[in-house]
């Protein structure tokens with residue numbers, strides 16, 4: 001078994017990026033053996049059952065594939081540092097299910113990728129996931145077996161890791177899932193006419209916006225100034241108070257906003273072009289809405305700089321370039337794309353270029369990376385640490401991470417239709433193997 005010792009918690013982000021969850025055995029090791037070491041961490045245990053049922057989406061009943069009968073599934077809330085144990089049962093999802101803990105840095109065998117880190121769980125079978133929730137923040141979970149089909153049919157849920165100490169102060173903490181169910185019903189927290197959340201004048205509200213759909217959602221806050229306090233679960237440094245800006249949330253991404261309720265009237269947090277994607281906070285008069293052509297939030301110049309020593313001009317052990325096309329990476333698809341090889345301890349830089357086509361929210365498993373540059377320029381605001389970066393046509397980003405979590409990790413577009421068409425590849429540590437296989441013979445189809 002891999003040595004999992006020496007993973008103290010780190011408050012700072014540079015430290016966070018260095019807190020992987022496993023250490024490779026000399027001479028090679030199997031992903032299947034990379035598990036969380038025992039410890040005295042407090043335990044948060046859950047049972048989830050995947051099954052088909054009908055759900056009420058607000059005055060209308062539709063078919064869905066669910067965890068525990070709802071979509072999104074149960075919100076799992078844990079404390080930072082907890083040992084999270086989730087026993088997943090598959091009742092009747094014929095082709096099998098898994099759970100991928102999106103954004104969580106965990107041991108390879110717990111990543112939930114069918115054919116890479118485990119076999120899909122057949123009907124009547126179960127699998128227990130176990131990992132330490134090292135990093136506080138807003139995460140989510142979804143099946144990573146035929147994920148383009150299973151996530152949109154409803155096999156998703158939220159995972160919130162509450163910080164042991166929060167420098168932010170707020171009175172209410174709400175998570176909000178933006179969803180497209182069955183490829184047609186736009187839902188906010190499972191409701192087709194938006195959600196309404198209680199809030200009193202003067203209260204501070206933290207809203208954790210999770211885009212579980214494959215399409216970019218431009219979200220605006222009407223009726224209050226706000227701060228973007230976190231992206232992909234990772235806090236931003238010195239977040240500016242802003243107003244009337246549209247935030248682009250790519251598929252799989254999370255943005256946490258913090259706002260103070262006005263002395264009278266409501267606050268509306270809503271999508272620029274999807275009527276059903278909205279949250280109404282408080283009571284009274286509805287606020288004036290944003291100009292649809294108003295300013296757009298830019299992660300490259302938001303918040304306050306903080307030197308963590310990780311920059312584009314530092315020395316990297318390996319540098320890779322990924323050119324994103326319409327539905328390919330470097331002109332190739334799936335296993336034709338050579339994996340990015342890394343060795344434990346190395347610093348890796350990846351240049352992502354999006355030359356042609358629709359937006360690509362590129363998601364990396366098993367690691368947090370730092371966004372170094374956007375379109376050739378270093379970020380001028382807060383450092384941004386994330387598990388995904390959203391590229392529009394013409395965009396170019398440099399990102400960096402330390403190879404500190406041995407395993408076999410997916411790197412893919414989180415427009416899951418794009419992933420299912422080939423925008424899916426691997427980041428592989430040298431010497432790490434897997435006993436599992438992808439393909440129609442094994443039945444493991446992660447997308």
Ligand SMILES: [Cu+2]
Pocket residue numbers: 358359360361413414415418419423
């Ligand atoms: Cu894409």
